[in-house]
Amino acid sequence: MAKKMKLSDITNMFAGMDVEALEGVTIEGDIEIDLGGLGGGFDPMLAAALGQESAVLAQHFARIAGMFGYPVGFGAQAAAPAVSPALAAPKLKDIISAKFDVANIAEWTTQIQEVPIGNTSADGGSRGKQVMLGGEKALPFFFDAPMPNRNQVTIDVFDMRIGLAKAVKENYDEVMDSPGEWAKKNVEKFNADMITIHLISTDPLIKDTSPKDAAKTVEEVLQAVDVPIAIGGSGNPQKDPEVLAKAAEVAEGERCLLASASLNLDYAAIAEAALKYDHDVLSWTQLDMNAQKELNRKLMKQCNVPRDRIIMDPTTAALGYGLDYAYTNMERIRLAALMGDDELTFPMSSGTTNAWGARESWMVSSPLGQDSDWGPREYRGPIWEIVTGLSLALAGNDLFMMMHPTSVAVLKQITQTLFGSIEAEPVDIANWIGAEV
Amino acid sequence: MKINSPLEAYKYLPQTNCGECGEPTCMAFASKLIDRSGKTENCPPLIKEKKYAKKLAELDRLLAPEIRQVTIGVGEKAANIGGDDVLYRHKLTFFNKTKMFFDVSDNMEEAALIERVNKIADFKKFYVGRNLLLDGVAIKAASNDPAKFAAAVKKVAEIGLPMIFCSFNPAVLKAGLEVAKDKNPLLYAANKDNWKEVGELALEYKVPVVVSAFNDLDALKSLAKTFAEAGIKDIVLDPGTYPSGKGLKDTFTNFLKIRRAGIMGDTEIAYPIMALPLTAWMAGIADPVSASYWETVMASVFTIRYGDIMILHSMEPYSTLPEVHLAETIYTDPRTPVSVDGGMYKVGAPDKDSPVFFTTNFALTYYTVESDISANGIVCWLLAVDTDGIGVEAAVAGGQLTSAKVKDAFEKAGFDLKTDTNHNTLIIPGLSARLQGDLEDTLGANVKVGPMDSGRIPGWIEKNWPPKQ
Ligand code: SF4
Numbered sequence: 081m082a083k084k085m086k087l088s089d090i091t092n093m094f095a096g097m098d099v100e101a102l103e104g105v106t107i108e109g110d111i112e113i114d115l116g117g118l119g120g121g122f123d124p125m126l127a128a129a130l131g132q133e134s135a136v137l138a139q140h141f142a143r144i145a146g147m148f149g150y151p152v153g154f155g156a157q158a159a160a161p162a163v164s165p166a167l168a169a170p171k172l173k174d175i176i177s178a179k180f181d182v183a184n185i186a187e188w189t190t191q192i193q194e195v196p197i198g199n200t201s202a203d204g205g206s207r208g209k210q211v212m213l214g215g216e217k218a219l220p221f222f223f224d225a226p227m228p229n230r231n232q233v234t235i236d237v238f239d240m241r242i243g244l245a246k247a248v249k250e251n252y253d254e255v256m257d258s259p260g261e262w263a264k265k266n267v268e269k270f271n272a273d274m275i276t277i278h279l280i281s282t283d284p285l286i287k288d289t290s291p292k293d294a295a296k297t298v299e300e301v302l303q304a305v306d307v308p309i310a311i312g313g314s315g316n317p318q319k320d321p322e323v324l325a326k327a328a329e330v331a332e333g334e335r336c337l338l339a340s341a342s343l344n345l346d347y348a349a350i351a352e353a354a355l356k357y358d359h360d361v362l363s364w365t366q367l368d369m370n371a372q373k374e375l376n377r378k379l380m381k382q383c384n385v386p387r388d389r390i391i392m393d394p395t396t397a398a399l400g401y402g403l404d405y406a407y408t409n410m411e412r413i414r415l416a417a418l419m420g421d422d423e424l425t426f427p428m429s430s431g432t433t434n435a436w437g438a439r440e441s442w443m444v445s446s447p448l449g450q451d452s453d454w455g456p457r458e459y460r461g462p463i464w465e466i467v468t469g470l471s472l473a474l475a476g477n478d479l480f481m482m483m484h485p486t487s488v489a490v491l492k493q494i495t496q497t498l499f500g501s502i503e504a505e506p507v508d509i510a511n512w513i514g515a516e517v
Numbered sequence: 518m519k520i521n522s523p524l525e526a527y528k529y530l531p532q533t534n535c536g537e538c539g540e541p542t543c544m545a546f547a548s549k550l551i552d553r554s555g556k557t558e559n560c561p562p563l564i565k566e567k568k569y570a571k572k573l574a575e576l577d578r579l580l581a582p583e584i585r586q587v588t589i590g591v592g593e594k595a596a597n598i599g600g601d602d603v604l605y606r607h608k609l610t611f612f613n614k615t616k617m618f619f620d621v622s623d624n625m626e627e628a629a630l631i632e633r634v635n636k637i638a639d640f641k642k643f644y645v646g647r648n649l650l651l652d653g654v655a656i657k658a659a660s661n662d663p664a665k666f667a668a669a670v671k672k673v674a675e676i677g678l679p680m681i682f683c684s685f686n687p688a689v690l691k692a693g694l695e696v697a698k699d700k701n702p703l704l705y706a707a708n709k710d711n712w713k714e715v716g717e718l719a720l721e722y723k724v725p726v727v728v729s730a731f732n733d734l735d736a737l738k739s740l741a742k743t744f745a746e747a748g749i750k751d752i753v754l755d756p757g758t759y760p761s762g763k764g765l766k767d768t769f770t771n772f773l774k775i776r777r778a779g780i781m782g783d784t785e786i787a788y789p790i791m792a793l794p795l796t797a798w799m800a801g802i803a804d805p806v807s808a809s810y811w812e813t814v815m816a817s818v819f820t821i822r823y824g825d826i827m828i829l830h831s832m833e834p835y836s837t838l839p840e841v842h843l844a845e846t847i848y849t850d851p852r853t854p855v856s857v858d859g860g861m862y863k864v865g866a867p868d869k870d871s872p873v874f875f876t877t878n879f880a881l882t883y884y885t886v887e888s889d890i891s892a893n894g895i896v897c898w899l900l901a902v903d904t905d906g907i908g909v910e911a912a913v914a915g916g917q918l919t920s921a922k923v924k925d926a927f928e929k930a931g932f933d934l935k936t937d938t939n940h941n942t943l944i945i946p947g948l949s950a951r952l953q954g955d956l957e958d959t960l961g962a963n964v965k966v967g968p969m970d971s972g973r974i975p976g977w978i979e980k981n982w983p984p985k986q
Pocket residue numbers: 530531532533534535536537538539540541542543544546547559560561562563
């Protein structure tokens with residue numbers, strides 16, 4: 081079986097084949113090597129003996145030969161020439177086997193509260209399905225404990241035509257005068273898990289729509305779609321409590337998410353409406369974990385809101401505009417909760433739409449001359465919203481209030497991939513270096 | 518770091534309070550060592566005096582970051598990766614921002630190659646007082662031809678960015694090293710088939726090297742351990758980056774496990790991790806914008822969860838802009854203050870006819886407005902109103918920005934619109950438009966609503982300034 085062969089023979093052997101790798105390599109002299117058997121690894125002593133380059137080359141040939149079915153192998157026994165010890169690296173002789181092991185985090189003892197949104201007929205509502213948030217026992221997508229509920233996306237609807245970034249507006253222009261149609265489009269075309277109806281026209285500085293009229297819009301949306309809904313005010317702290325209370329009344333029994341209770345308005349009135357008419361409360365604070373604890377405490381202790389009706393919005397700042405604070409605030413809240421701080425063990429919600437406030441998401445070009453070209457803005461905006469949302473998903477956020485359909489689709493794809501529910505053809509990445517892109 | 522209180526570091530210092538380090542006491546210096554803002558080499562006695570040699574060595578060992586720091590490239594542009602001590606940024610801060618290397622192939626046309634490398638080198642995105650940049654070039658030996666590879670390396674090396682040599686063929690890597698001997702490139706990669714030869718190259722040329730084992734942490738750790746025992750210190754880990762489905766989830770898990778083990782003290786795997794988001798382009802996504810989005814999504818996941826260096830493909834601004842911003846986001850030191858001091862700031866040398874703006878004292882808002890104004894040569898007064906470090910829109914919503922607060926800020930700054938300007942006019946952020954009426958009453962001044970984004974101030978000024986009375 082064993083037979084002597086020269087490198088030049090090997091070269092000749094492959095001369096007729098289309099083996100590009102051999103071009104440009106010169107082999108000086110004929111070096112005898114022993115092709116002593118089939119198995120056998122590459123030997124560093126031999127490498128030293130032959131000189132690095134030819135050894136590497138020889139091994140390379142061996143691999144190609146193997147590929148083409150030639151019986152080739154190297155043995156050190158025949159490579160007798162004196163080995164210069166300086167050239168040999170005896171330490172790289174064998175793999176030192178090691179076992180990898182890592183422990184789960186022992187301090188994560190507490191489960192995040194599960195909070196449902198939306199009542200189906202079984203619970204006295206008219207929603208077609210319920211959305212379940214929370215329930216985590218580890219940071220999102222971590223191996224320590226599987227995540228029980230996937231992330232959910234609620235797409236915004238406004239109760240009046242408003243100014244939106246061009247890339248967003250294109251998708252909604254024809255439905256912007258009808259909240260019902262708008263909501264329908266979000267669900268049917270853009271795969272929204274939920275709808276958020278923002279009653280911004282109630283702001284005294286905008287249209288000062290009365291709570292009663294605003295409530296009609298809520299009814300319209302509830303009729304138009306059967307997904308669970310969130311109801312947002314205008315952000316006016318004087319008026320929001322009565323607007324949300326009225327909306328809660330007309331949506332009685334539907335278990336909507338009332339957005340939001342905060343420390344600078346009459347949160348008790350909102351909590352009361354939630355309890356009276358069977359809704360959840362969004363507890364909103366501004367990038368301040370201690371304020372978040374305080375508000376949650378007040379909702380629970382002072383207003384008697386049960387734990388399974390509280391969701392937190394610790395505030396979302398856009399990528400490049402404070403996302404570092406928003407990210408770390410959420411991550412700290414979630415870590416504290418997992419370690420047992422029961423004033424923080426609630427699912428979280430993000431106003432991801434805030435990403436559209438970043439100039440990078442909507443401006444035609446950079447206002448600063450020295451920047452590299454910003455490229456087409458229609459592609460910048462959606463990815464800004466995606467990266468803002470995805471970052472917070474990794475920090476522990478559960479529910480995303482979003483706007484651009486592409487952003488919704490991509491955020492769902494990645495969060496569900498990490499969640500583990502996306503099957504895909506396995507991709508062989510072994511040859512990424514040579515792959516055409 | 519094996520210690521976490523200044524007292525523990527103090528034990529190893531000379532304790533003479535000589536002040537040569539610039540700190541008043543050794544204890545103060547010890548605190549800087551612990552928060553990693555100071556280094557032992559800044560204490561001259563400790564470095565120079567023989568009697569402290571043992572203590573210095575021990576202290577350096579105790580202070581060494583859990584994750585090894587590895588340098589790629591040379592000189593000013595050299596890329597440092599790794600060096601972390603924590604799993605969550607709020608526990609200290611993350612060190613050495615994730616480095617973004619972009620791919621080129623050795624079979625590209627020369628002109629295209631040079632154009633792409635220059636594009637990588639020239640990328641610039643201004644962000645609060647600095648420029649965000651791209652970090653290096655990953656040269657793929659697509660040809661698998663040593664000569665072709667060496668030729669490409671030679672061209673890329675001239676531009677001066679740090680390089681990664683990508684080939685599993687040791688002969689190719691060697692050819693590259695021969696023409697870039699003093700450039701300290703990162704070798705990608707040693708795997709179960711070629712580890713001896715690639716390890717030899719790392720030793721011979723004294724360059725950092727990636728060990729690669731796809732989705733096999735035992736094998737990865739074995740390679741790293743083998744190399745470490747052979748005296749190779751600068752190791753980077755490649756557990757494989759799968760672009761979709763369960764493969765991507767496994768990859769995510771691998772990154773988490775490796776970094777957790779490293780921070781928890783498993784020194785055999787405590788090395789920087791490489792992510793390969795460019796495998797997004799192998800996932801069968803037909804539309805290039807979608808493929809590019811997916812690459813950015815993968816880059817984002819691994820910027821947040823422990824990727825220290827990555828190889829990327831898309832150079833579209835809609836990829837690079839979010840990528841560099843996210844790395845900056847995650848690696849910004851959370852200990853730096855959120856806010857600037859409230860008060861009146863001058864942009865240029867304003868006089869009584871110059872416009873007066875206000876914004877909040879949230880550092881990001883303030884610096885954004887300031888750079889937009891100054892970069893466009895507008896001379897003005899800029900009042901930072903103390904909103905507890907909250908941005909304009911949120912502060913209006915949350916009640917931290919009210920007309921009373923603005924009035925208070927003017928009073929504290931000792932600036933009176935009536936006497937310190939000729940126009941008695943204040944320009945307010947578009948996002949605080951709802952305060953206009955209130956402010957007019959409270960200040961007794963003309964209040965004009967400026968643009969929603971400070972990037973549009975130049976255009977606004979052109980149209981609206983000086984104010985028509
Ligand atoms: S230089 Fe060294 S010895 Fe002197 S005060 Fe600083 S830490 Fe102490």
